[in-house]
Each structure stands twice: as structure tokens, then as C-alpha cells.
Amino acid sequence: MSEIKYPVTRTKNPKPRPKDENHLGFANYFTDHMFMMDYDEGIGWHDGRVVPNEPIPIDPASCVLHYAQMMFEGMKAYLRPDGRLQLFRPDMNAKRMARTADRMAMPVLPEEILLSGIEAVLKEDADWMPKAEGTSMYIRPFIFGNEISFSAQAAKHYTFIILLAPSGSYYASNDGKLGTARIFVQDKYIRAAEGGTGFAKVGGNYGGAMKASRDAQEFNCKDVLWLDAKEHKYVEEIGTSNAFFRIGDEVITAPLDSGTILPGVTRDSVIQLLKKWGVKVSERKLSIDEVMAAAKDGSLKEIFASGTAAVISPIGCLNVKGVDYQVADGEAGEIANRLYHDLYGMQTGKVEDYMGWTYPLDIFVK
Ligand code: COI
Numbered sequence: 001m002s003e004i005k006y007p008v009t010r011t012k013n014p015k016p017r018p019k020d021e022n023h024l025g026f027a028n029y030f031t032d033h034m035f036m037m038d039y040d041e042g043i044g045w046h047d048g049r050v051v052p053n054e055p056i057p058i059d060p061a062s063c064v065l066h067y068a069q070m071m072f073e074g075m076k077a078y079l080r081p082d083g084r085l086q087l088f089r090p091d092m093n094a095k096r097m098a099r100t101a102d103r104m105a106m107p108v109l110p111e112e113i114l115l116s117g118i119e120a121v122l123k124e125d126a127d128w129m130p131k132a133e134g135t136s137m138y139i140r141p142f143i144f145g146n147e148i149s150f151s152a153q154a155a156k157h158y159t160f161i162i163l164l165a166p167s168g169s170y171y172a173s174n175d176g177k178l179g180t181a182r183i184f185v186q187d188k189y190i191r192a193a194e195g196g197t198g199f200a201k202v203g204g205n206y207g208g209a210m211k212a213s214r215d216a217q218e219f220n221c222k223d224v225l226w227l228d229a230k231e232h233k234y235v236e237e238i239g240t241s242n243a244f245f246r247i248g249d250e251v252i253t254a255p256l257d258s259g260t261i262l263p264g265v266t267r268d269s270v271i272q273l274l275k276k277w278g279v280k281v282s283e284r285k286l287s288i289d290e291v292m293a294a295a296k297d298g299s300l301k302e303i304f305a306s307g308t309a310a311v312i313s314p315i316g317c318l319n320v321k322g323v324d325y326q327v328a329d330g331e332a333g334e335i336a337n338r339l340y341h342d343l344y345g346m347q348t349g350k351v352e353d354y355m356g357w358t359y360p361l362d363i364f365v366k
Pocket residue numbers: 073074075170206240307308309310
């Protein structure tokens with residue numbers, strides 16, 4: 001537990017609580033408090049505090065509203081059977097924040113501030129922790145340049161906030177079992193190009209993807225499978241998540257070296273688990289033609305998305321230029337089910353953490 005203590009201002013306007021924990025959806029509810037901290041050039045990070053989660057004043061000329069110098073993370077707190085809360089590999093988020101900060105010319109947030117801020121606000125709002133199966137507390141730390149300036153240059157003042165959202169699954173689930181989603185193969189727009197910000201967790205990557213996601217919905221698809229920017233040929237990510245393809249006895253995901261793939265914490269965990277289980281896993285380029293050929297000859301066994309919000313989300317059908325390609329029998333596959341079982345099981349303390357990934361907090365709920 002962190003030694004750093006922050007002042008707390010309690011809310012006078014408690015928020016309405018979710019009525020049904022079995023249908024929380026993703027980030028439809030937010031807790032009563034949030035963590036806030038400021039950064040000033042020459043001073044560093046200062047004035048950490050827990051405050052009511054309320055609208056904040058922001059000047060219309062604040063630079064983030066114009067030039068989008070911001071970054072965020074996605075993490076979760078989980079409830080163990082003994083009532084203790086725990087995080088999952090939070091060091092990985094802190095490291096990714098540091099890489100994003102470097103790319104965005106923003107100040108690095110030390111890991112101990114990230115962790116102590118999360119602990120402080122979670123402690124205050126621990127009674128918001130959802131208990132239903134498949135739920136968790138989604139944690140959204142974010143930092144934005146916040147000064148009155150129209151000069152397109154790195155800001156000198158930043159605001160850091162951590163929000164908590166009791167949440168269920170991001171994609172489909174059927175009565176506690178993993179459901180499958182339909183995904184549209186996007187061959188017109190791109191998500192990230194080499195040298196861009198694809199590997200960084202920044203709002204612009206998501207804002208630029210929204211038209212593609214909306215177009216995908218016209219084909220009754222939940223989201224898109226992105227292809228590479230250069231040749232529109234190689235598979236990259238699925239919507240807001242990393243993508244895995246099981247063809248024959250090999251599980252394949254896009255390699256990180258292009259700098260266009262988000263280095264997901266769940267992605268890394270999936271790769272490590274598959275290696276541990278003796279499953280052949282490759283980080284290599286995979287063309288959409290290879291995927292379609294495998295769908296036709298029956299060797300395409302599974303596709304699934306992985307992410308903090310998405311956890312493990314199986315894909316039952318790919319739509320390529322308006323034509324459906326079913327993935328095996330269209331149901332969640334064996335590897336996706338096993339990954340979900342062990343990952344979510346470890347995260348919630350129901351499966352022994354044989355990888356040493358969980359990070360128990362000194363916060364208990366009844
Ligand atoms: C996450 O998985 O935490 C993300 O940040 C993706 C988000 C768009 C829900």
C-alpha cells in the first residue's frame with residue numbers, strides 16, 4: 001500500500017447507484033469521487049487530491065480542446081472472494097504511460113503517483129465495487145495539456161485525473177458465457193501509420209477510428225478489423241483491442257515492431273499464457289488473404305480480441321467487402337474460453353495466480 005496520503009473532499013451530491021449489477025454495460029456509471037493532480041513546468045507533479053467527481057471548469061482556449069495533447073490508460077480493479085481488491089499488472093500501464101508521454105512530449109507520471117492515486121480514490125469509493133459475475137471497476141487515468149494557448153507546442157501545465165466506472169463487458173456476453181461479435185474488415189480507412197502514434201494510448205487514435213466503427217455498424221458489425229496503412233493487406237487490431245487468429249495449430253498476432261500496434265497488457269498476458277501452455281504463438285505479419293483462405297479451407301479455428309475493457313472477446317464472423325466469412329462454427333473457441341477462464345479467474349482471485357501478475361491492495365469490501 002502506498003505511503004503517500006492525499007487530502008479528501010467528500011461529495012455532497014452522491015450519484016445514483018446502478019440498479020442492476022448484471023447489466024452495467026461499459027462505463028455507464030461513475031463513482032462519487034475522482035483523483036486529481038496538477039503538473040507545472042519547473043515544479044513537477046503537485047497537489048494530488050481526492051475530490052467529488054463533478055464537471056470541471058475548462059477554458060475554451062485550453063490547448064487540449066484544440067490540439068489534443070492528451071493520453072489515457074485503461075485498467076481495472078477486481079474483487080477477490082475474500083473481499084480484497086486487486087489490480088492486474090499495473091506496472092505495465094505505468095510503463096506504457098511513460099512511452100506515450102515521450103511520444104506526446106508530455107511529462108512522465110511516476111508509477112508511485114499512478115498507484116497511490118488509484119488507491120486513494122478506490123479507498124474512498126470501495127463501496128461502489130460491483131460484485132456480479134463478469135464485472136469489475138474500470139479505472140481511467142488520463143492526463144491533458146491544460147493552459148490557455150493556441151501555439152501548437154507542448155503545454156507547460158497538465159491536469160491528471162483518475163475516474164472509476166463500475167462496469168460489465170465491453171463486447172458481447174451470453175448468460176455469463178462468452179458471446180461472439182461480427183467484425184467488419186476495414187480496407188478504406190487506416191488506424192495508424194509507421195512513425196505515428198499507434199503504439200501510444202492517445203485520444204486521437206480513437207477519435208480517428210469512429211467513422212470506421214460507425215460504417216461497420218451498417219454491416220451489422222460491432223467494430224472493425226484494421227489493416228496496415230501501407231498496403232492495406234496485413235491485419236493489425238480489432239476496434240479498440242489487439243487481435244489474435246488461430247489457424248491450424250498456430251496462434252498469430254501482429255508484431256509490435258511497426259509501432260502501429262498498441263502494446264496491450266492483455267495482449268502480452270495472452271502471449272505469455274499461450275507459451276506457458278505449450279501453444280504455438282507467433283508475433284508475425286498475417287495477411288487478410290491468408291485469413292480468408294483459412295476460413296474457406298476450414299483451418300481458421302478462432303479469432304478473438306484482447307484488451308482491458310474487452311478482456312477476451314471472440315469473433316464469430318468477419319465481413320470482407322460485404323461478404324461474410326464465418327469463423328469455424330461461429331461460437332467462442334477453445335483457446336478463447338480457456339484464456340478468459342484463467343485470466344479473469346486470476347484477476348478475480350478465483351484461479352490461482354500462477355504467473356505472479358496480481359497486485360492486491362489493502363482495500364477490502366464487505
Ligand atoms: C481499454 O481496453 O481499456 C481501452 O482503453 C479501450 C477503450 C476504448 C475502451
